Amino acid sequence: MKKEKRLTPGLRTKLIAITALFTALILAVIWLLFVVFLDDFYRQTKRSELMSTAKDVEARITLDSQSLADYIADVCRDTGANILVQRRTGAATENIGFVNPRGILANTFAVSALIENTRREGGTITYTFDGSSGSRGDENDSMLYSHLTEQSDGYAAVMIYVQLTPVDATRTTIIGLLLIVSVVFILIAVIIGQIMASTLSAPLTKLNENAKHIGTPAYERLTGGAGCRETAELDETLSKASAELQKVDDLRRELISNVSHDLRTPLTMISGYGEMMRDIPGENNAENIQIIIDEADHLNRLVNDMLSLSKLEAGMDHLDITEFNVTEKLSALVGRYASMRAVQGYTLDFKAEREYVIKGDELKLTQVFYNLINNAINYTGPSKLVRIIQSEVTERGARYLRFDVIDDGDGILPENLPYIWDRYFKENRAHRRADVGTGLGLCIVKRIMEAHGGGYGVNSEPGKGSDFFVTLPLKAEGFQFS
DSSP states (O other): OOOOOOOOOOHHHHHHHHHHHHHHHHHHHHHIIIIITHHHHHHHHHHHHHHHHHHHHHTTTTSOHHHHHHHHHHHHHHHOOEEEEEEEETTEEEEEEEOOTTSGGGOHHHHHHHHHHHHHTTSEEEEEEOGGGOTTSOSSOEEEEEEEEEETTEEEEEEEEEEOOOSHHHHHHHHHHHHHHHHHHHHHHHHHHHHHHHHHHHHHHHHHHHHTTTTSTTOOOOOSOOSSHHHHHHHHHHHHHHHHHHHHHHHHHHHHHHHHHHHHHHHHHHHHHHHHHHHSTTOOSHHHHHHHHHHHHHHHHHHHHHHHHHHHHHTOSOOOEEEEEHHHHHHHHHHHHHHHHGGGTOEEEEEESSOOEEEEEHHHHHHHHHHHHHHHHHHOOTTOEEEEEEEEEEETTEEEEEEEEEEOSSOOOGGGGGGTTSTTOOTTSOOOOOSSSOSOHHHHHHHHHHHHTOEEEEEEOTTSOEEEEEEEETTBTTBOOO
């Protein structure tokens, strides 16, 4: 049964949804504050105002009766409150204030009871009355605040009574305004969400479309802005990845073409010379047989090199670490090469200050030297001189054993130096079959040195020859030199 594809919301949808949710949360808080809790906030604010007014009156409690009465009258006119101050000194009681004759503070018994209740509550008490009960003849809710200060010979009590303004009408007005504000906020949220989505999702959508063509000539960089720094960096990364993939694809195509060429050429020559020796009288001679043997050897080397390189790249070809005299091994290899190439006019010059005994894979390191010398012979100049130098060097406080193989050939262009360790790389990017070797030598050198934890490189200038070198760290784990 075909598995259904899960639908995942896009970035545009998520951005708009998040913006709308954020706006909804803000509106919900505003509605709670200005509608649901409006009455509670209003009453708390009113109580704070009464406490502040009481403190102002208490600060003037020592004034003479007339001055205190004038101040209270001014405060009552400004606030709409009823204020009564009762001062008791010894047996004398004085009431100073500005009260409604029909109000609660005009009732002597109510005032006496309020003072006693205030004393029992620790000196401060607040009452809120519901106007719907009509017990005081007020239609609106009201609040009564009392504060008592005990003195050595009596007390001073400040009592404030105020009617509360109904909030229902205010709440209705606020609801109407909030509805308008909510609609405006939602529209703004949608617009902002669209702008954010266009700024962020449009480049990402374009990147996604481009990524489908990564590694092909159809891949394009973003145009018209990347939207943000992260998107620009992602575009840069994808562009580099696409360029690398195209390079790898080109190398893969070139490798297939080159391998096909190198395999086909010796097979064709073997087949052609074999048929010629069979069909043409007198061609079955030692010279033609030697050509067939040489081509078979070349084919064998090519297959062996390809197999060796494949194992190295796959990590299947493990190192066989043994202790051997690397200087002696290299000297013997140079001697064999010199003997074979002497008839062709080649000269191999080997220099070493001292002998070194190392621990490493003798066969693979010998293959490294063989490939480097073979490469130098193929590309040396008219002098046909190849120099091999063994030396000890120090770099950044570390000691290395270095092997240089130097020729005086045409050299390598600077822009091609990073690629010479690739398979079949040629200066003109056109493959030719090497006279000796398989075109895989330097790539094998690279893999073997990496497996040994060593270094490799080349110094070359056009027209001045090339110096290929490899290095092994001295006194490193697994490579004890003496």
